[in-house]
Amino acid sequence: MTQTLKPSPISATVDFDADGVQHGFLRLPYSRDDAAWGSVMIPVTVVKNGKGPTALLTGANHGDEYEGPIALFELARSLQAARVTGRVIIVPAMNQPAFAAGTRTSPIDRGNMNRSFPGRPDGTVTEKIADYFQRVLLPMADVVLDFHSGGKTLDFLPFCAAHILPDKVQEARAFDLVRAFGAPYSVRMLEIDAVGMYDTAAEEMGKVFVTTELGGGGTASARTAGIALTGCRNLLIAAGILQGKLDARPTQWLDMPDGDCFTFSEDAGMIRFLADLGERVEKGQVVAMIYPTGRTGLDPVELKARRAGLFTARHFPGLVKPGDCVAVIADEIAG
Incomplete structure (x- = not known):
């Protein structure tokens, strides 16, 4: 039996x-201790001019990632x-409760927006927001740009x-x-970890989906915020939605072909990196050491790269727990 949502x-x-041009809100009723008839108010802007493709632009899917909100x-x-x-639909703070709190997940229900799709109209606050994107906003879109960076960790x-997809036209x-x-x-x-992702929801609808990772550490630099804004405008121009000339920038293509790109810690402690982002490392090279912090005199645990390539991402800040991803190594490839 088919369930009617x-x-x-x-x-x-x-x-x-x-x-x-319209500026307004997506208003979600939310009864709470300090506002019995309160609401979660998610800012939204719609810019429309005649017929043409629709771009859906989102930031703060995770609330502690700032390049996207700055650009949007x-x-x-x-x-x-x-x-x-x-048409351009702009939602700078998709997970508005998390964005307001400066946290990855929602302080209301601990919901991770990017693991909550397709959502539920009668679920938690995070699930209700995901459901609205799933059933209202995504169907309007032809192109989706969802900004991410590393957040605080x-x-x-x-x-x-973008992702490798079964539909090669969509992928291209x-x-x-x-x-x-x-x-x-x-x-x-x-x-x-692709289960419940916004990316997957959009791609399964046949949407052209693009994302970013533009820095991290729970902040944005002048450089990374500039990359976000210039890139967003470039994407809208290339999609045939925004008038203007591309601000063409050189890019180095990277590939993450398998699970060996990721190095995980099996221990807790303080991390010392022996390579920096942008450096080339060899398979088996020690890229980090985990120092036990409960007592002195103990040897650190060495973490080795599982493949050769470019050091692309690292854990942040200085303490790690078992299961944390501490390093990502990617292949440099031709574009």
Whole structure:
């Protein structure tokens, strides 16, 4: 028996079909101790001009990642309808409760937005937001750009990425937009935990999905914020939605072909890296050491690269737990 889903409890204060520039909210009723008839208010901007493709731009899928929100709040402030053909939907803080708290997951329900799809209209706050994207926003979109960075626990070389897909036409279009984005690095992405992801939800609908990892450490630099904003505009131009000339930037393509790209810690302690991001390492090379911190005089545990390649991501900050991903090594390939 097919289950009929309830309508989403989220209502939009903007008209997605109206021409012009609109700033408003996605309002989710949320009864809580300090507001019995309260709401979660998720800022949204819609810029529409006639017929054409729709781009859905999202940031703060994880609330402690800032390059995307910086770029999207700026774009929402400055984008003019006269320069658009089609529609741009901008949600700078997709997981607004997490963004407001500066945390990866929601402080309301501990929900990880990027592991909550397809969501539920009668579920937790995070599941309700995911459901709205799944059933309302994603079906409107032709192109989806979801900004990520390392948050408080990872640091990345700044890259734009898409996934290897069964549909090679869909895959090729995604990689064309990755190339246009123009990040310093571009990645053929391998996910180590893809269940419930926004990426998967969009791709299964046939949408052209592009993402990023633009830095980390729970902050954004002038460089990484600039990469996000320039890349976003480039992507909209390449998608035929925004008028303008591409700000072409050179990019080095990377590939993450298998699980050997990832090095995990089996121990807790303080980490000392013996290589820095952007350096080339060899298979078997010690890339980090974990020092036990309960007492002095103990030898550190060595963590070795499982493949040769470019040191692309690392754990952040200085303490690790068993199971933490501490290093990612990628292959440099031709674009």
